[in-house]
Amino acid sequence: MKHMNKSLKPVSPAGSGAVSGSAMDRKVSKVSKRWPKFAIAAVVSAVGLWLAIGIYQKSDGSALAVQSDRVVISTIIEGTFEDFIPVRGRVAPAQTVFLDAIEGGRVERILVEDGMALNAGDLIVELSNASLQLNVLGNEARVAEQLNNMRSIELSLEQNRLRHKSNIIDIEYQIKMLSRQFKREQDLIKTGAVNKSKFDDTKDTLDWYKSQLAVTLESQASDARMQEEQLQFLKATSARLENNLAISRQNLENMNVRAPVDGKLSGFNIEVGQSIGRGERIGQIDTPNDFKLTAYIDEYYLGRVDIGQQASYQQYPLVISKIYPQVQNGQFEVDFKFVDQQPSGIRRGQTIQTKLTLGDASKAVLLPNGAFYQDTGGNWIFVVTDDGSEAIKRPIRLGRRNSQYIEVIEGLEVGERVVTSPYTSYQNKQRLTLN
Numbered sequence: 001m002k003h004m005n006k007s008l009k010p011v012s013p014a015g016s017g018a019v020s021g022s023a024m025d026r027k028v029s030k031v032s033k034r035w036p037k038f039a040i041a042a043v044v045s046a047v048g049l050w051l052a053i054g055i056y057q058k059s060d061g062s063a064l065a066v067q068s069d070r071v072v073i074s075t076i077i078e079g080t081f082e083d084f085i086p087v088r089g090r091v092a093p094a095q096t097v098f099l100d101a102i103e104g105g106r107v108e109r110i111l112v113e114d115g116m117a118l119n120a121g122d123l124i125v126e127l128s129n130a131s132l133q134l135n136v137l138g139n140e141a142r143v144a145e146q147l148n149n150m151r152s153i154e155l156s157l158e159q160n161r162l163r164h165k166s167n168i169i170d171i172e173y174q175i176k177m178l179s180r181q182f183k184r185e186q187d188l189i190k191t192g193a194v195n196k197s198k199f200d201d202t203k204d205t206l207d208w209y210k211s212q213l214a215v216t217l218e219s220q221a222s223d224a225r226m227q228e229e230q231l232q233f234l235k236a237t238s239a240r241l242e243n244n245l246a247i248s249r250q251n252l253e254n255m256n257v258r259a260p261v262d263g264k265l266s267g268f269n270i271e272v273g274q275s276i277g278r279g280e281r282i283g284q285i286d287t288p289n290d291f292k293l294t295a296y297i298d299e300y301y302l303g304r305v306d307i308g309q310q311a312s313y314q315q316y317p318l319v320i321s322k323i324y325p326q327v328q329n330g331q332f333e334v335d336f337k338f339v340d341q342q343p344s345g346i347r348r349g350q351t352i353q354t355k356l357t358l359g360d361a362s363k364a365v366l367l368p369n370g371a372f373y374q375d376t377g378g379n380w381i382f383v384v385t386d387d388g389s390e391a392i393k394r395p396i397r398l399g400r401r402n403s404q405y406i407e408v409i410e411g412l413e414v415g416e417r418v419v420t421s422p423y424t425s426y427q428n429k430q431r432l433t434l435n
Contacts (some may be wrong), residue, residue, distance in 0.1 A: 058305040072421035074368040083359035089293030093286035105129035114268040117258040178206040293336040365408040370420025382419040391432040
């Protein structure tokens with residue numbers, strides 16, 4: 001037993017207590033050092049998660065934070081919708097006649113100045129063209145020769161007609177004389193006063209003249225018919241030649257440029273000695289104190305604009321008088337004419353603002369017009385929440401629009417607020433966070 005107790009001394013209670021106590025002290029010290037690390041790690045993880053959520057929300061394309069002062073917020077109202085569009089028109093002469101040189105030439109004399117009021121027939125400028133003058137003289141000579149030839153042919157035909165007539169008269173006279181002789185000899189042959197041979201000669205001569213008369217009459221009828229056709233042709237040819245001669249003379253007369261209508265000369269800028277080509281424009285004449293408006297309208301309204309549609313400038317009514325079918329750069333051109341009195345203060349080239357009526361005024365829910373329409377086509381809009389913190393994308397349906405308002409058909413209520421500024425930066429967003 002003593003031996004066994006001695007062998008157990010190293011693991012005495014006192015020794016065991018010392019060993020376990022030191023172990024417990026080491027464990028407590030380790031736990032107290034790990035808690036701060038766990039707390040820091042938790043905080044870092046939470047911050048990282050929050051940042052990740054923020055980054056995800058900004059990168060998923062569904063939301064975007066914008067400054068409230070960088071957007072325009074408008075309120076939906078109820079009121080009267082006036083179906084019109086503002087149109088800016090340019091004052092132009094109601095009628096313009098262009099002056100073109102029919103025949104080219106050299107400027108010899110200028111009788112008027114640009115901007116002068118002219119009457120129809122007033123001489124504006126004199127041109128000279130030696131080549132044209134020689135050409136006209138040559139045409140006159142050729143035409144005169146042709147006319148003389150035709151007159152000779154007409155004279156020959158008339159002489160032929162008269163010759164036929166003379167032959168017929170002569171033959172008829174011979175037939176009359178032979179008929180009388182034949183009758184006498186026929187009575188005398190019974191008494192033997194005239195021999196048979198002489199009587200037969202008289203009878204044969206009479207028959208020959210009768211046959212000759214028939215042939216001559218037939219020839220005369222044929223010649224008369226052909227003569228009439230030829231005369232008609234010659235008269236038509238003669239008329240054409242005379243017309244050609246008149247045109248040649250008129251071309252020579254056109255070297256003197258005259259005002260075709262009453263009006264004001266403009267665009268006239270030529271000098272003495274200047275060469276003007278054939279067909280070259282030398283100016284124009286505008287109707288005095290008579291104007292129209294020319295304007296370009298967006299092709300969006302092409303189906304809603306028609307001739308006779310009403311417009312107004314101040315208190316002066318206008319109507320559309322002409323619509324040009326061409327569409328260029330997304331616009332088409334129209335002409336307006338004043339219905340009654342014209343404004344006294346307008347002048348050519350001035351631009352004025354008009355109002356083109358597209359339809360009757362009516363009660364409607366109205367959305368203030370804005371640049372958002374060009375980005376969305378009026379199919380959707382951002383609607384501001386009641387607390388003003390966000391703007392949510394919402395599909396809508398819009399109708400007519402003018403320069404101030406757009407008619408709301410469905411999707412918006414009176415009193416709601418919407419973003420009407422451009423959507424260029426956030427067309428693919430579902431909501432806007434307003435800061």
